Amino acid sequence: MIGITDISSFVPQTSESTFDIAKRFDTDEAFVRNKIGVSRVSRMAKDMDTSDMCVEAFKKLERKQKEPILPDCIAVCTQNPDGNGIPHTSALVHGKLGLPKQCACFDISLGCSGYVYSLSIMKGFMESNSLEKGVLFTADPYSKSLDPNDKDTAFLFGDAATASLLEPLGERNGWLPNHFIMETKGESGAALTNASGKIRMNGRAIFEFAIREVPKQIGRVLEKANISPQDVDFFFLHQGSKFLLDQLKRYLKLPDEKVPTRLTNQGNTISSSLPLLLEERMDSGFQNAVLSGFGVGLSWASCMLRNYEKS
Amino acid sequence: MIGITDISSFVPQTSESTFDIAKRFDTDEAFVRNKIGVSRVSRMAKDMDTSDMCVEAFKKLERKQKEPILPDCIAVCTQNPDGNGIPHTSALVHGKLGLPKQCACFDISLGCSGYVYSLSIMKGFMESNSLEKGVLFTADPYSKSLDPNDKDTAFLFGDAATASLLEPLGERNGWLPNHFIMETKGESGAALTNASGKIRMNGRAIFEFAIREVPKQIGRVLEKANISPQDVDFFFLHQGSKFLLDQLKRYLKLPDEKVPTRLTNQGNTISSSLPLLLEERMDSGFQNAVLSGFGVGLSWASCMLRNYEKS
Numbered sequence: 001m002i003g004i005t006d007i008s009s010f011v012p013q014t015s016e017s018t019f020d021i022a023k024r025f026d027t028d029e030a031f032v033r034n035k036i037g038v039s040r041v042s043r044m045a046k047d048m049d050t051s052d053m054c055v056e057a058f059k060k061l062e063r064k065q066k067e068p069i070l071p072d073c074i075a076v077c078t079q080n081p082d083g084n085g086i087p088h089t090s091a092l093v094h095g096k097l098g099l100p101k102q103c104a105c106f107d108i109s110l111g112c113s114g115y116v117y118s119l120s121i122m123k124g125f126m127e128s129n130s131l132e133k134g135v136l137f138t139a140d141p142y143s144k145s146l147d148p149n150d151k152d153t154a155f156l157f158g159d160a161a162t163a164s165l166l167e168p169l170g171e172r173n174g175w176l177p178n179h180f181i182m183e184t185k186g187e188s189g190a191a192l193t194n195a196s197g198k199i200r201m202n203g204r205a206i207f208e209f210a211i212r213e214v215p216k217q218i219g220r221v222l223e224k225a226n227i228s229p230q231d232v233d234f235f236f237l238h239q240g241s242k243f244l245l246d247q248l249k250r251y252l253k254l255p256d257e258k259v260p261t262r263l264t265n266q267g268n269t270i271s272s273s274l275p276l277l278l279e280e281r282m283d284s285g286f287q288n289a290v291l292s293g294f295g296v297g298l299s300w301a302s303c304m305l306r307n308y309e310k311s
Numbered sequence: 312m313i314g315i316t317d318i319s320s321f322v323p324q325t326s327e328s329t330f331d332i333a334k335r336f337d338t339d340e341a342f343v344r345n346k347i348g349v350s351r352v353s354r355m356a357k358d359m360d361t362s363d364m365c366v367e368a369f370k371k372l373e374r375k376q377k378e379p380i381l382p383d384c385i386a387v388c389t390q391n392p393d394g395n396g397i398p399h400t401s402a403l404v405h406g407k408l409g410l411p412k413q414c415a416c417f418d419i420s421l422g423c424s425g426y427v428y429s430l431s432i433m434k435g436f437m438e439s440n441s442l443e444k445g446v447l448f449t450a451d452p453y454s455k456s457l458d459p460n461d462k463d464t465a466f467l468f469g470d471a472a473t474a475s476l477l478e479p480l481g482e483r484n485g486w487l488p489n490h491f492i493m494e495t496k497g498e499s500g501a502a503l504t505n506a507s508g509k510i511r512m513n514g515r516a517i518f519e520f521a522i523r524e525v526p527k528q529i530g531r532v533l534e535k536a537n538i539s540p541q542d543v544d545f546f547f548l549h550q551g552s553k554f555l556l557d558q559l560k561r562y563l564k565l566p567d568e569k570v571p572t573r574l575t576n577q578g579n580t581i582s583s584s585l586p587l588l589l590e591e592r593m594d595s596g597f598q599n600a601v602l603s604g605f606g607v608g609l610s611w612a613s614c615m616l617r618n619y620e621k622s
Contacts (some may be wrong), residue, residue, distance in 0.1 A: 079396045081420065086390045088420045091608040102494035105610065106428055107420035109392065109399045117417055131492055145395070180440055182415035184405025186406025195394035208510030217544035297402040299416065
């Protein structure tokens with residue numbers, strides 16, 4: 001059974017203060033602080049691309065593991081690939097890391113629901129092909145297509161990449177993802193697009209969709225897993241914005257301490273937001289958690305994550 | 312066990328004669344006929360996009376099935392998505408087909424090796440999530456980023472989309488894909504790129520790579536499956552060009568009749584080339600076949616396909 005045994009991340013040091021951006025738009029600082037919850041949005045350096053951020057996250061993973069990682073397969077979850085997507089970014093990462101040719105590489109194109117989906121895709125792919133070491137990257141640098149004059153997005157999105165090590169549990173401690181539910185509402189996809197080459201978002205439509213659908217889906221995951229909310233240590237929710245998280249907490253009737261946030265110092269990092277949260281709680285000894293990602297598509301996906309100790 | 316139970320395709324009616332293109336470049340017609348093997352390259356209509364070609368392939372699949380198809384999940388394998396990739400093309404297809412929200416949708420970014428990979432990804436995903444009906448689309452309209460003045464690519468690439476129905480075998484006849492091998496050489500990815508917004512290809516590098524790696528990989532798949540080439544009815548190889556296919560046949564010591572071609576009327580359709588071939592041979596009663604895709608990445612992937620009759 002394949003699960004997550006380690007996670008690392010790369011958040012660029014370069015960033016922009018949202019308070020400075022607020023001045024540009026004549027926006028109230030209190031709005032930025034209370035509604036968005038972001039102080040700085042991270043920005044990839046000009047000489048970096050999506051694959052470079054993945055390479056940095058991989059190197060950090062190797063340092064944590066204290067040994068070279070030789071994966072059988074890597075996947076990059078991104079909707080902002082290098083070089084207009086040909087070749088796929090995972091092949092570029094493969095080349096930059098000098099990995100051996102016996103390594104399957106593919107990209108998964110999904111946004112905010114991408115980490116949950118990609119865990120399921122990689123788990124199925126690795127189990128079905130008897131692969132023993134996978135690395136799942138998330139890296140969606142929206143800065144490549146943000147419009148600095150667009151108030152709806154300039155405060156919100158930050159750049160980051162993460163690398164999750166996927167291995168058979170049993171031999172090592174880790175976290176088993178299961179009880180997946182994935183849903184789609186393609187007819188409402190216009191709420192978040194890049195058709196013009198610039199990201200455009202209807203924040204209100206995304207907000208209403210999340211409030212309507214996410215609590216229901218999480219309820220069904222808990223039912224499928226036959227576990228009550230009281231027995232779940234953490235609800236890791238996609239970091240859309242502080243206001244959205246506050247409302248979801250209210251609808252789900254959850255105390256603050258069960259819904260971690262990591263928005264302040266880098267912003268909403270799309271598919272990286274869930275692994276960034278997980279990375280910070282990996283050593284907390286949690287037994288059961290819910291993961292839920294939602295946004296671009298519209299697409300939403302949730303699953304359970306259970307602590308799995310080696311036998 | 313999930314396998315392929317049906318395949319349909321959409322090849323745009325609009326096309327360009329390669330003999331006309333040859334005149335533009337002062338190229339010998341014999342070269343086009345003998346080396347490339349393409350008479351017409353298909354071109355998506357101006358008012359269509361990648362998702363629309365998928366929708367057409369899906370409608371044809373429904374007509375073949377003689378009933379509405381309600382998939383649990385759909386995947387689109389493409390490196391030329393609609394609208395710069397946000398939202399993912401599978402979500403747009405979901406919206407255009409008016410599918411219910413209980414449907415997982417994701418895109419897979421891979422080129423010529425994409426169909427083999429995507430079969431494995433979808434098989435693992437569906438089995439792991441107990442999903443019973445999936446549709447795998449391939450659609451990579453290179454015409455969106457072809458340079459009409461580039462002699463290396465103008466003759467070769469055509470637009471097409473395919474839809475493969477994936478269902479549990481046993482209840483229905485179908486083809487079981489297994490014994491997958493996937494490899495990558497990211498350091499040589501520059502042989503086929505879109506970094507400039509226009510497709511650029513080093514045909515010689517791709518050719519040499521294919522001749523060096525593909526026969527070896529197919530040999531290992533046959534070994535893994537414990538089957539001799541004599542017992543394989545068809546070798547479905549990615550339709551790179553006639554010259555490449557002729558050379559691969561020679562290296563693999565295969566008779567013409569075991570290596571079907573489908574190049575003449577639409578050209579090299581990237582990830583659609585293998586399902587286009589399969590579509591034509593589905594009713595031929597073959598028992599065992601090899602599938603092999605190779606190109607962009609560089610990436611190459613092969614597997615067996617076995618006829619599986621319902622029990």
